[in-house]
Amino acid sequence: MKMTPMIESFVMHFGEMGSRWGFNRTVGQMYALLVVNQEPLSANDIAEALSISRGNVSMGLKELQSWRLVQTHHVAGDRKDYYKALGSIWDMANKVFEERRKREMDPTLSLLRDILIETPANEKEEYAQQRLSEIHELLESISQWSEELQRLSPEKLNTLMKLGSGVGKVLDMKDKFLKSS
Amino acid sequence: MKMTPMIESFVMHFGEMGSRWGFNRTVGQMYALLVVNQEPLSANDIAEALSISRGNVSMGLKELQSWRLVQTHHVAGDRKDYYKALGSIWDMANKVFEERRKREMDPTLSLLRDILIETPANEKEEYAQQRLSEIHELLESISQWSEELQRLSPEKLNTLMKLGSGVGKVLDMKDKFLKSS
DNA sequence: TTGAAGTTTCAGAAATTATTGAAAGTATAG
């Protein structure tokens, strides 16, 4: 399992970016490696290709599985587990958005809800609650919206994205034709 | 500058989340503190409220300024600098999305472009390039789309978000009435 | 100028996070 320079540069880059996307370097590398390989790889293949310890691979796979970004794959008559990246790019993007929503927004939403039911003790707190409720409303909208977008088919999502700034026009149109909805 | 328990719990939580949002704990705390305070605060106020060193505050403010999430504020006859969080919640959300796009997507897009102009050396690389070009296309769409959404007015964005899954219906409508666009 | 009031920088210390590798665990073929 030697990587070609092209593949290696992608894998390493993905490792660096990994930390910005919410997982650590080796997890990023492992995932990139799996995405780019058509055949499933064993944990040992991965450890060897990336020159990292077997234990680290095991932990990384566990994390990728918790993100549901890899599938295991059994080969008849072979006791090893093989791993490959999940289905299509859209599936992957979906999972990443979903996980990030869970990790980045849900805990904050829940804290904000708790704070907002308290009675403000003084003017400072009243102002604070005012701001927090704005944040809460915004986060809630974004969170719900992203859930709804995820339910859209890839085709529709693609149409929507390709629409780009034209979305403004479509919104005007909606007002014209569908006052009721 | 003593925080009330309610404010403190929000500030501390925001610190914890900070790391998931791309800045460190103290930067998150500092930002939360500024959001929740109507009056601008001096660097010393911040250091005192959060019990962190003056130097740390200075670094944090520098970072928040690089994200353009805080404004400085001068008080006549006072040599201190005062800081407050940027305008509305929408402005803040915009900045956060913009920065994250820059940090999380742009470098990857640029690497992918470089890789995709290379000629694949073998079948493995051909498969790899195939997948990378899918990723590239997707990232490019998301990136452009998010830029376009940012240009929309908060009102329109809000309408769009509130539309929720109804967006599917609007898309169908668009096909019916605006075949040309 | 000067010095007081403030800010920034940065080397080292502290805290956190990631990684290794050996030991413990698990499943299966015989």
Add this chain to the structure above:
DNA sequence: CTATACTTTCAATAATTTCTGAAACTTCAA
């Protein structure tokens, strides 16, 4: 069962990131 081929766990260690605080710097009133 038991040996074997594999996986997982986790304590120790390495690497990285964050934080402190003293020193250097800046600005401005007098």
